[in-house]
Amino acid sequence: MITRTAYFDRLFVTALNKGIPQIVLLGAGYDSRAYRFAKLIQDTKIFELDIAPTQDRKKKCLQKANIDIPKQLAFVPIDFNRESLKTVLENARYRNDQETLFIWEGVSYYLDPSSVDATLEFFSQSSHKDSVIAFDYTVSITEENKTDYYGAKELSQAMKERHANEGFMFSIEEGKIEAFLEQRNLKMVEHLDKEEIESKLLTDGDGSLIGHITANFRFVLATHKDQ
Numbered sequence: 001m002i003t004r005t006a007y008f009d010r011l012f013v014t015a016l017n018k019g020i021p022q023i024v025l026l027g028a029g030y031d032s033r034a035y036r037f038a039k040l041i042q043d044t045k046i047f048e049l050d051i052a053p054t055q056d057r058k059k060k061c062l063q064k065a066n067i068d069i070p071k072q073l074a075f076v077p078i079d080f081n082r083e084s085l086k087t088v089l090e091n092a093r094y095r096n097d098q099e100t101l102f103i104w105e106g107v108s109y110y111l112d113p114s115s116v117d118a119t120l121e122f123f124s125q126s127s128h129k130d131s132v133i134a135f136d137y138t139v140s141i142t143e144e145n146k147t148d149y150y151g152a153k154e155l156s157q158a159m160k161e162r163h164a165n166e167g168f169m170f171s172i173e174e175g176k177i178e179a180f181l182e183q184r185n186l187k188m189v190e191h192l193d194k195e196e197i198e199s200k201l202l203t204d205g206d207g208s209l210i211g212h213i214t215a216n217f218r219f220v221l222a223t224h225k226d227q
């Protein structure tokens with residue numbers, strides 16, 4: 001969780017410093033980046049997408065904590081299972097002719113494959129050519145190879161005990177991410193496996209490793225195939 005937050009934080013801050021026109025947070029949940037980095041926001045329009053009940057509770061939490069909502073931020077309620085991402089975003093004044101950073105954090109593995117494809121298809125067909133999408137995913141694991149991935153067995157057991165209704169539904173086979181993206185008219189800009197995540201995000205000042213991640217997770221940044 002710490003490395004995931006750090007990875008997407010870096011992308012978010014870099015985009016704001018660059019003055020990117022738009023940032024879209026897909027399945028934003030209780031993402032706090034727009035508030036933690038509010039001073040860096042200039043003219044960037046930020047869209048937070050999630051179901052209405054989650055957004056309503058989030059607004060109440062922000063109000064209770066006396067945290068201001070940046071004027072550049074738009075809450076965009078959406079039922080991902082029933083509503084068109086394209087229609088909902090366009091109604092919220094998203095512009096597909098402007099460079100955009102899409103952050104899709106902690107979501108893909110809870111969706112069925114068709115929903116993952118629908119999101120990536122939207123990005124491929126309805127975003128500016130210089131836009132990028134960043135997301136995390138899990139590689140495919142089985143009961144037989146679960147012990148080969150640090151922490152995977154423990155995570156699986158914890159999910160069954162505490163989040164029985166939120167099982168993982170989507171994964172990508174180990175080593176197949178590049179082909180997966182190409183089949184969806186996308187290309188890889190950056191990909192971090194377990195060792196790279198730990199090296200870049202879990203080392204202290206002298207380079208010593210301070211922890212391990214659950215080894216089946218990966219981070220990827222992608223853009224349009226013709227770029």
